[in-house]
Amino acid sequence: MSKSAAPALVLVLASLSAWPAAADTIGLLxxxxxxxxxxxxxxxxxxxxxxxxxxxxxxxxxxxxxxxLTLSTTGGVDLSLDPVTTVTAPAGDVTTTTWTPTYSTSGAxxxxxxxxxxxxxxxxxxxxxxxxxxxxxxxxxxxxxxxxATVTVRCE
Amino acid sequence: xxxxxxxxxxxxxxxxxPAAAQSMSPMRGEITSFTDAFAVRVHPANPYDHRIRVDVRxxxxxxxxxxxxxxxxxxxxxxxxxxxxxxVVPFEGAASRKVRICTESVPFPDNQTQIRAQICGKFLATxxxx
Numbered sequence: 287m288s289k290s291a292a293p294a295l296v297l298v299l300a301s302l303s304a305w306p307a308a309a310d311t312i313g314l315l316x317x318x319x320x321x322x323x324x325x326x327x328x329x330x331x332x333x334x335x336x337x338x339x340x341x342x343x344x345x346x347x348x349x350x351x352x353x354x355l356t357l358s359t360t361g362g363v364d365l366s367l368d369p370v371t372t373v374t375a376p377a378g379d380v381t382t383t384t385w386t387p388t389y390s391t392s393g394a395x396x397x398x399x400x401x402x403x404x405x406x407x408x409x410x411x412x413x414x415x416x417x418x419x420x421x422x423x424x425x426x427x428x429x430x431x432x433x434x435a436t437v438t439v440r441c442e
Numbered sequence: 443x444x445x446x447x448x449x450x451x452x453x454x455x456x457x458x459x460p461a462a463a464q465s466m467s468p469m470r471g472e473i474t475s476f477t478d479a480f481a482v483r484v485h486p487a488n489p490y491d492h493r494i495r496v497d498v499r500x501x502x503x504x505x506x507x508x509x510x511x512x513x514x515x516x517x518x519x520x521x522x523x524x525x526x527x528x529x530v531v532p533f534e535g536a537a538s539r540k541v542r543i544c545t546e547s548v549p550f551p552d553n554q555t556q557i558r559a560q561i562c563g564k565f566l567a568t569x570x571x572x
Contacts, residue, residue: 325465325489326559328547353557363469368505368560416557435556442469442542442562 322362324441329354332418334435340427343383343420352415355439357391359406365391366403368438370418376431383420383428387437390415414439464488464496464519466545469563479532480567486545487524494519495548498527501562503540510541516548531567538568 332345332353345352357365370385391397394410399417416437422428466486473480488494495518500510511530519525529543544562 321467322469323465323467324469324561326547326561327490328557328559331556355557355559418556436558437556438546438558438560440544440560440562442544442560442564 320360322360324357324359324363326414326439326441327356329356329413332416332437334418334420334433336428341422343428343433345417346419352417353437355414355416356411357395357406357414357441358411359409359441361407361409363406363441364403365389365397365406365414366440366442367401367416368440370435370437372436374432374434376429376433378429378431379433381422381426383422385435386419386421388417388419389439464494464545464547464559464561466543466561466563469561471563471565473565473567474570475533475567476570478569479530480539480569482529482531482543482565482567484527484529484543484545484563485524486519486527486561488519488521491521493521497546497548498529499544499546500529500531501542501544503542505542508541533567533569536569538566540564540566 330351330353333349333351334343334345335347335349336343337347344350367387367389370387373383373385375383386401388399388401389397390399391412391414393412394408395406395412397404416439418435418437420428420433420435464486466484468484471482473482475481484498486496486498488496495516497516498512499515500508500512502508508531510532511528513528517525531539531541533539542562542564544560547559
């Protein structure tokens with residue numbers, strides 16, 4: 287090899303070493319499993335008001351407001367309400383009240399007002415509005431005093 | 443009492459109580475046990491910036507309470523905190539058992555929370571003979 291050819295050979299070797307060889311390429315795998323998750327956050331409680339005939343206590347009447355929750359989920363869960371079982375009523379109320387809780391959602395999941403179970407198949411965050419209506423029948427009326435009912439919202 | 447006075451009397455405070463929130467993992471599980479009982483470890487979490495009081499309860503498929511050991515069954519979770527809870531459920535003679543393990547928010551005594559948030563996981567346990 288001549289003296290003039292040596293630098294050229296070195297240059298060629300340097301160039302070859304700068305190219306990554308195909309055999310050096312390694313695929314790195316990242317695995318993840320996201321389990322079904324549901325998070326409920328109570329934003330505000332509801333307010334019920336009495337109807338003018340005193341036979342209904344409702345969060346849907348003027349002056350009332352639904353309770354509000356934020357729901358975040360991966361999907362693959364069910365949303366439902368329990369029947370109302372925990373009620374505080376004034377001593378003067380001795381007649382039967384029928385309580386009907388319902389909910390609706392907006393946001394990632396749009397659910398029209400229902401009292402049943404809804405499957406949430408897609409992931410996302412939604413606002414859940416919960417209404418509660420208490421009704422008396424016949425000549426029964428709500429008595430003066432404080433009422434409080436607890437509604438259980440379940441995500442499973 | 444007029445209707446307006448009654449309306450004011452039954453109106454409940456809204457928005458003044460600290461919000462309650464929780465999650466729980468896992469929410470699904472299948473367990474194989476070689477004994478008369480099976481154990482599940484769940485992790486209730488409080489992802490928010492205030493403490494909450496939590497109950498962990500066990501129900502069957504019809505939401506009837508199940509006599510299970512829950513350690514601990516009631517506790518307070520600080521902001522952004524989670525903790526491990528061990529649930530031991532007897533088979534009660536059955537070859538398999540489906541239960542729900544639920545994390546429930548508990549309102550503090552000095553507020554008027556009307557909403558109880560409940561996160562339930564569904565678990566199927568099978569008893570194997572050796």
